[in-house]
Amino acid sequence: MKLDLIVRASEILTMDPARPPATAVGVINGRIVGLDEEIAGLDAERELDFGDAVVTPGLIDAHCHTAWWGLGLAALDLSKARGLDEIYSLIEAEVARLDAAGDTDSWVHGTGFNQAHHGGHFPDIAKLDALTGDRPIYLRHTSGHASITNTATLRLVGALEPGFENPTGGVVVRDADGNPTGLVEEAAQGLVQALLLPYSTERLVEALEAATTRYAAEGITSFTEAGVGGGWIGHSPIEVAAYQSAADQGRLRARAQLMPAIDALRPLTGHAADFAREGAGSGLDLGIRTGFGTDVVRFGHVKVFLDGSLLGATAAVTEDYCGHDHNTGYLLDDPAAYRERVLGAYRAGWPLALHAIGDAAIDLALDLIAEAQERYGAHPVPCRIEHFGIARPDQVERAGALGIAVTPQAGFIGPIGDQMAELVGPDREPFLYRGRSVIDAGIILAGSSDLPVADNNLRRGMQAAVDRRTDSGRILTAAEGITPEEALRTHTEWAARATGQIADKGTLERGKFADFAVFSASPLTAPDMRDLDIVATLVGGDITFDSRA
Template identity: 85%
Template structure:
């Protein structure tokens, strides 16, 4: 037998306790054929020798927003502005650029706004109007849960009309006199997006290629797109087709697992024998459900937004946010509506991925998961709580008993950890984006970036899981630190288990996909995981990134 590839390195960390390390791995047909003595004497079409570098399973980002980030790469980057004067200057420059192009109808798009970079202040709508005139403006908050607009945009969505009513789950924020401030929260963003959607398949393919080529440079071989096809998180009713087209054209440089937004699901019909006594439930046409697809593009959990964000103080909590009098955020819909829709999706074969940042939202998420599992049994993939941002001690025990997976973003700790701690106060800061207590409670901890809320340098995120350091040098929840090995497992084995894909990825074993990340040194022993270089990334036995070339 002649292999397709033999890859050698100083050390191969398999994350498989039956065979923790190796020096050589063989690949055949895009999958692992064996290690060391198992491939001794065999020839291969190609050889890759990485010298003293260290190979691990390809990294998995279990919750990110790839299309959103890819589309935003062409927008004004507001994250680099410090102070509103710098932000206004960036917008002025973009307006001037559009004027030079002669495109009078072009929108001004920006991404990455964070009020924490501006003394907790938001742009003044009068100043934005002065800069933009009649051009619509759409500046996305770094959390994704809010946007900044101008009067031209608000006029287009009808928010300036008498009798305007906020949509369910969202708010066009107004001042004490009832005038819009330009801030648009949560589902109200859908009013703005309705003017821009749907994006064309070709535009989405371009965005996916731009995003996933950058993923490869970070050692990422798989990711979960946390919401497609519906709600304010979707970009097109045929968004999945864009992923398929990108894969078919060789323009998708990492494996995609897609979470349909629950808004994309609809009541199902079929033969009576296929129905539970309560009905078939909610799903996609033709009965397509979780797991459908191939190794390049596959359906994952159904995504359900329960609450908002910490930075915007819209996460649903049981105690007031600091500095926000009597504000405890809010659920984005009525609990009974969530119950009907989520249980219907679960009944039709969709494991739940419930966005819950505040502890009040986590309570609801646990209620829904518990009822779903008691009524209809446990599915092959675990239900998930996305973010698990402010988790009380009693919620850890309950989540462990329900065998859920959670995706708290360790990568948030550095850039926005100080802001989050200020939002909740010192008594609750230790509950934020937990690590150690999650593992000790028997909960599956999956690593994720939530890109573009934070960057997808997963090495930085893994180091944050270990040291818990904010950008100010404070330690956020010292008792929540993970070991380097555990941090690596959050983006390999544990992420694969949380996404229901451990049979194919997450550890390096015979028969699994030949997806590898190659680092300049070992993540287990390096002084700082964040300082490691990505030497190369291998997807199915083929180089998707090579820093040596």
């Protein structure tokens, strides 16, 4: 027998508890057929020897926003600006560029705004109006849960009309005199996006190619897209077609698992036998449900937003945010409405991925998961709570008892950890984006970036999961630190379990995908994982990134 590929390195970390590290792995048809002695004496069509580098399973980002980030690569990058004057200068230059090109119709797009970089202040709508005139503007907050607009944009969405009412789950923020400030929160962003959507399939394919090419450079071989096809997180009613087209054209550089937004689901009809136990529920057309797809593009959980963001102080909490008297954030819909929709999706075969950052939202998420599992049985794929941002000890214990997975973003700790700690105060700081207590409670801890809220340099996120150090040097609850091996498992084995894909990925075992990340040294023993380089990335045995080229 002749293999397609043999990969060699000084150390291959299989992450398989039953097998020690190896030095060689064999591949046929994109899957692993053996390691070391199992392939001894066999030849291969190709051989890749990475020398002193260390090979691991390909990294999995269990919650990110690929299309959003890819589209934003062409927008103004506001993340590096410091001081509102710099923001205004960027906008002024963009308007001048568009004017010089004779483009009178295009919007000014920006992404990555964070008020912490500007003394806690947001742009003045009057200043924005002076810079942009009648040209619409759409600046996305780094959290994704808010955006900044001008009067021209608000006029287009009808927010200046008498009798305007905020949509369910969102707010067009106004000052004490009732005048819009330009800040648009949560679901109210959908009013603005309705003027821009849908994006064309070709534009989305371009965005996916740009994004996943960059994923490959970070060692990422699989990702879960946390919301497609509906709500303010979706980009087109036929968004899935863009992923399929990108895959068909060889322009998708990583395996995609797609979470349909619950807004994309609709009531199902079928044979009377399918309506036992309270009806067929709600899902996608033709009864498509989780797991449907190919090795490259496949459906995962259903995505449900329960609350907002911590940075925007819209996440639903049980105690006021520090410096925000009488503000406990808010749920984005009525609990009874959530219950009806979520239970309908679950009984139709969709495991739940519930966005819940604040502890009040986590309470609701746990209640919904508990009722779904009690009434309809546990799904083979674990339900998830996305972010699990401010989790009380009793909630950690209950989540463990329910057998769920959670995705707290360790990558937040560096760039926005200080900001989060200031918002919740010292008493609640130990509840933030936990690690150790989650593992000890028996919860599956899945690693994710939430790109573009934070970058997807997963080595930086893994190091933060270990040392809990913010960019200012503050340690955010040292007791929640985990080991380097556990940090690597969050983006390999445990991410695969949380996404329901452990049979195909997450560890290097016979029969699994030949998806590899090649590190310049071992992430298990490196003094600081942030200092490691990604040497190469392989998906199905094919190189998607090679720093040596």
